Amino acid sequence: MKKIIIQGLIMVALFAASLFFMNKVDWVKLFHIEKLTKSADEKINELFLEVFIKDNNELKDSTLSAPIDSILTRICDRNQINRKDIQLHVIESSDVNAFALPGGHLIVFTGLIDFVENESELAGVMGHEIAHIELDHVMKKMGKEIGLSVIINMTAGGGNGEVIREALKTLTSTAFDRELEKDADIMSVEYLSKANIDYKGMSAFMNRLAKEKENLGDHVTILSTHPASDDRAKYILEQGKKRRYEIKPVLSDSTWDAFKTNFKELR
């Protein structure tokens, strides 16, 4: 019996020793793993954007989107986020929606721009989506809900449009986990406070959207993605109250009015 125990221990020790020596090698560097993972990620991101833009009309006029860009730049600069890591896309659609796509693509629908009453409402929604990007929620959701098959299909199969469209449907019209949504809300309040933008716009937007849901009908996509509960509005306000700061508008009243008018004319 003793002999067998010793033999067993030697076997375990042998396995542990080989594991120990294998651990001494920098395999990641040797096999260029980081490079491979990065290129696979980039490929997925490109495919997603390509299919999405193909199916939707992106407004390329930078004068139209310049005010949104200014809000985005303020939030990024004040929160040590590399502005170049987030690409803004304004899409022509009557849906009241904004969301993040893999690869740091922030999508804003003209329906949302039409709906918001002031820059703090728009900044609140944008801050929430930037938080999803920065906290890597998009890729987490991809892995969890869309699944491995899609990711494999996209990296190996050369981009099956239908598969990506299905995945896009999930990314653009369903919610993240409750915890992830809460994290994004709290992070957004932090972004807004550091950027000297009024956080109250974010909760006001949620409340107003919930009230006007009946009038807007099917166009309120953002409500299905971001359930506006009382709890949620409450903790946004609670988080905001903890941070006392001076509010400094990003856009002047005239710029905001011109921005809204431009989009109304477009409609």
Place this chain on the structure above:
Amino acid sequence: MNPEIKFQYKVTDPELEKASNSYVMSLMAVMVGLPMPIVNLLATLFFYIGNRKQTYFVRWHCMQALLSQASVLIVNSYGFWWSVSIIFTEATISNRYIAFMITAFIFNLTEIILTIYTAVKTRKGEHINWWFYGGLTDLICRK
């Protein structure tokens, strides 16, 4: 080793075939069960149950094949769930992961080679007593 010395009776040809098949079975299970390690153990276990009323020689070799599968199962299961966590969670491919996988591969390869060797030798009428697993089988397998 001559099986007659250890088992103290003349082992017949059908017994040699059955004992050898237990290793072939475990080998097949390794191949099929690599992506889902539990298949290895289940297959060998079913083979052992199917042969539990056989002679001591056959049972002994089925048990040795089963025990060797058990340690491979532990290693492969750990590797399997680690891989799953890399695909579905935030875990990434690290040096530790690759080191474990290479070690597991060497471990599996050694097991496969030994299994083929034992299957051939057993079929030819030789008794192969594996280091550690042979002693453990002596303890577990009753005459």
